[in-house]
Amino acid sequence: METKDKKWIVGQGSHIYFPQDTSKIMFQVILALLPASAMAVYVFGFDALKVLLIGVISAVAVEALIQKYLMKTPVTIGDYSAALTGLLLALNLPASSPWWMVCIGSLISIGIGKLAYGGLGQNPFNPALVGRVALLIGFPALMTDWSVTGGYLSELYRKIPAEALTTATPLGFIKAYSGSNFTADLVAYFNSYSINLKTLFIGATSGSIGEVSELALLLGALYLIYKKVLNWEIPAAFIGTVGIIAMAAYYVKPQAMLLPHYHLFSGGLFLGALFMATDMVTSPFTFRGRIVFGIGCGVLTMLIRLYGGYPEGVSFAILLMNIFVPIIDIYIKPKRFGV
Amino acid sequence: MSINFKNELYRGIVTENPIFRIVLGMCPTLATSTSAMNALGMGVSVIAVLTCSNMVISMLRNVIPDKVRIPAFIVVIATFVTVVDLLIAAFIPPLYEALGIFIPLIVVNCIILGRAEAYAAKNPVLPSIVDGIVMGIGFTLSLTMLGAMREFLSAGMIFGYAIAPFKHQFILMILAPGAFITLGLVLAGINFIQNKES
Amino acid sequence: MMKRGSSDLKLLVVLTVFSAVSGLLLALVNDVTKDRIAMVKVIKQQKALLEVVEPFDTCETETLLNDPFDPVEAFTCKKAGAVTGIAVKISSRLLSAEEMKKLNLSDSLKQPQAYGDPIKMLVGFSPAGKISGISFLEHKETPGLGSNIEKKEFKANYAGAMVEGKKWSVKKDGGDVEQLTAATITSRAVTASVVKAIEIYKNKAKSLNIIK
Numbered sequence: 001m002e003t004k005d006k007k008w009i010v011g012q013g014s015h016i017y018f019p020q021d022t023s024k025i026m027f028q029v030i031l032a033l034l035p036a037s038a039m040a041v042y043v044f045g046f047d048a049l050k051v052l053l054i055g056v057i058s059a060v061a062v063e064a065l066i067q068k069y070l071m072k073t074p075v076t077i078g079d080y081s082a083a084l085t086g087l088l089l090a091l092n093l094p095a096s097s098p099w100w101m102v103c104i105g106s107l108i109s110i111g112i113g114k115l116a117y118g119g120l121g122q123n124p125f126n127p128a129l130v131g132r133v134a135l136l137i138g139f140p141a142l143m144t145d146w147s148v149t150g151g152y153l154s155e156l157y158r159k160i161p162a163e164a165l166t167t168a169t170p171l172g173f174i175k176a177y178s179g180s181n182f183t184a185d186l187v188a189y190f191n192s193y194s195i196n197l198k199t200l201f202i203g204a205t206s207g208s209i210g211e212v213s214e215l216a217l218l219l220g221a222l223y224l225i226y227k228k229v230l231n232w233e234i235p236a237a238f239i240g241t242v243g244i245i246a247m248a249a250y251y252v253k254p255q256a257m258l259l260p261h262y263h264l265f266s267g268g269l270f271l272g273a274l275f276m277a278t279d280m281v282t283s284p285f286t287f288r289g290r291i292v293f294g295i296g297c298g299v300l301t302m303l304i305r306l307y308g309g310y311p312e313g314v315s316f317a318i319l320l321m322n323i324f325v326p327i328i329d330i331y332i333k334p335k336r337f338g339v
Numbered sequence: 340m341s342i343n344f345k346n347e348l349y350r351g352i353v354t355e356n357p358i359f360r361i362v363l364g365m366c367p368t369l370a371t372s373t374s375a376m377n378a379l380g381m382g383v384s385v386i387a388v389l390t391c392s393n394m395v396i397s398m399l400r401n402v403i404p405d406k407v408r409i410p411a412f413i414v415v416i417a418t419f420v421t422v423v424d425l426l427i428a429a430f431i432p433p434l435y436e437a438l439g440i441f442i443p444l445i446v447v448n449c450i451i452l453g454r455a456e457a458y459a460a461k462n463p464v465l466p467s468i469v470d471g472i473v474m475g476i477g478f479t480l481s482l483t484m485l486g487a488m489r490e491f492l493s494a495g496m497i498f499g500y501a502i503a504p505f506k507h508q509f510i511l512m513i514l515a516p517g518a519f520i521t522l523g524l525v526l527a528g529i530n531f532i533q534n535k536e537s
Numbered sequence: 538m539m540k541r542g543s544s545d546l547k548l549l550v551v552l553t554v555f556s557a558v559s560g561l562l563l564a565l566v567n568d569v570t571k572d573r574i575a576m577v578k579v580i581k582q583q584k585a586l587l588e589v590v591e592p593f594d595t596c597e598t599e600t601l602l603n604d605p606f607d608p609v610e611a612f613t614c615k616k617a618g619a620v621t622g623i624a625v626k627i628s629s630r631l632l633s634a635e636e637m638k639k640l641n642l643s644d645s646l647k648q649p650q651a652y653g654d655p656i657k658m659l660v661g662f663s664p665a666g667k668i669s670g671i672s673f674l675e676h677k678e679t680p681g682l683g684s685n686i687e688k689k690e691f692k693a694n695y696a697g698a699m700v701e702g703k704k705w706s707v708k709k710d711g712g713d714v715e716q717l718t719a720a721t722i723t724s725r726a727v728t729a730s731v732v733k734a735i736e737i738y739k740n741k742a743k744s745l746n747i748i749k
Contacts, residue, residue, distance in 0.1 A: 101507075104509070112520065112524075116523075134516075137510065137514060137516065138509045139509065139510070140510065140679060140719065141682055141719050142507060144719050309652065404544070404548050406544075406548055407548045407552055410552060411552065411555050418559040418562055418563060421563055422562065422566045428570065429569075429573035429574045429577065430573065
């Protein structure tokens with residue numbers, strides 16, 4: 001925040017302003033992501049650690065370089081926000097990501113997603129998701145390469161010959177076969193297969209680094225909600241909506257739909273709902289606004305998963321709802337006192 | 340009256356650049372800048388249409404009643420576009436396949452109508468022709484630059500020549516979002532340089 | 538009133554003259570380019586055919602299924618009177634039961650759809666029952682994933698193989714066709730269309746008494 005040369009700051013509420021808090025909040029969020037990161041390293045092995053480190057370092061480096069040499073403004077890497085963006089981006093990538101792809105992601109996240117809009121607090125979209133979606137569209141083959149070379153998952157694959165798990169995420173697998181005559185068999189296979197709720201929840205399915213263990217994500221998020229850094233409304237509305245739609249879809253057409261727990265626990269839903277959709281800069285101010293935002297994210301996610309071209313819709317849904325945040329904030333205002 | 344072609348050229352490429360300064364004709368700009376070659380082909384077609392339409396509209400500027408000037412302009416423009424369309428289809432089929440629907444769409448390219456309305460309808464024939472040429476050149480250069488940038492960022496190639504070929508193509512840059520991102524970055528760069536100068 | 542009438546008349550005259558001149562000019566240009574454009578089309582089709590069948594002198598086109606945008610056609614190519622190849626133009630479009638019947642195709646044929654719009658292709662056959670080539674005329678598959686059907690390695694799945702020599706489904710479904718990485722949907726749609734083309738070729742070849 002540039003406040004040195006301005007006497008008063010005029011802007012939308014709230015007007016309580018603690019400049020020292022930004023870095024503290026960011027640090028707490030990073031801390032809260034550590035269980036999920038640790039779980040990722042356990043599940044995917046050294047590859048995941050490599051991607052996480054490259055993500056954080058490159059994001060910080062990009063921010064420092066652009067601010068110092070291009071924008072010629074004070075370097076703000078000390079507020080940990082770049083490190084957090086880098087970490088979130090890395091958690092959204094497959095463990096097999098090559099180093100240069102992670103760096104391009106950081107460049108897009110920080111350069112285009114954040115600094116091009118004026119830096120922290122000005123960006124309409126979640127920067128980490130901007131980076132992830134750019135990579136997903138830009139390198140579709142690399143971004144859906146779920147091969148693992150180490151860690152717990154590779155051990156597991158050696159024990160159970162589950163081709164379905166090594167080649168794609170369950171959601172991706174069903175999408176790849178949608179519209180063919182094989183959907184029913186596959187759905188039956190997955191729905192009767194022994195990857196039960198517990199396995200999915202604790203984290204032994206293929207996917208992006210950060211999305212494997214809902215348990216670890218939830219632990220971190222609960223800490224942040226307890227610390228009042230995260231709001232609970234958006235995750236609750238988001239995950240709740242996805243759950244309801246998935247259940248409804250399953251009961252309407254059980255032979256063609258995955259069990260609802262796949263929709264809840266096998267994709268990027270928890271990572272997105274808990275840590276990306278709740279980003280303070282890109283989510284609504286008010287309680288009701290956040291509920292609307294969360295429901296919108298949930299509906300879009302399921303629309304994309306069930307009818308869209310991509311197997312996973314969480315990141316697209318959040319980005320699309322980010323666009324609506326200013327409108328939500330205009331139409332859903334806090335009640336005035338005494339009216 | 341004399342025309343300083345060098346000054347006019349500077350006007351078309353720099354001070355009144357149709358894409359980067361006037362920001363007109365965004366549809367073909369975004370859609371046909373997927374590679375340097377496509378962009379160049381589009382640009383040359385626009386030069387042809389713009390020069391001819393500017394010339395004819397300037398010649399007829401005293402005949403065309405004010406009330407129907409827009410339909411009259413569009414008839415002139417559409418005629419030349421169709422002529423170019425047919426000629427390219429007959430004589431340069433590969434370009435025709437690459438540009439596809441975008442040649443007929445030159446009709447609604449705002450640069451053409453914009454120059455007809457803003458310049459050719461008010462100025463004599465020769466300056467109007469020059470205006471058409473320099474504006475077309477400005478459009479072509481800008482478009483080709485965008486095309487070359489996108490081609491390079493996606494595949495490491497320019498005009499189909501591998502400069503530093505990538506093993507994995509960055510497909511984003513040849514898709515629609517890449518057009519918006521590249522154009523945005525170039526506009527930001529121009530503003531950056533301008534702010535620095537002033 | 539008088540004045541207004543005359544100015545309206547002027548508008549009318551000017552626009553009419555403009556349109557007439559424009560029409561005249563276009564007619565002229567059309568006349569000049571008409572033959573060439575038609576020739577370009579023929580050359581394009583010949584080139585496409587040459588990519589998939591052995592050299593020929595003439596090709597007879599037979600439209601098996603009329604559709605303004607996506608017809609199914611069979612080309613019988615001959616050199617010095619002898620049939621050198623048969624090409625089938627087909628797409629991955631979902632055909633109705635009625636259309637399948639028209640083409641003499643069995644209802645049980647699976648018709649998986651491509652990722653984007655239907656993939657249009659030309660499949661060429663030699664008289665001996667070999668797939669002599671395949672070329673893709675139009676597709677809207679994801680660049681870098683599904684668009685890899687254009688690659689030689691993928692086409693080699695089909696080109697050069699005997700019609701009866703392979704199980705025509707992708708490996709994931711238990712067949713012999715090497716599917717593209719991360720583009721199984723596309724591979725499956727292409728393979729199913731090739732199966733249709735094979736059936737059409739067989740019917741055509743039987744009617745020409747090339748195969749029994």
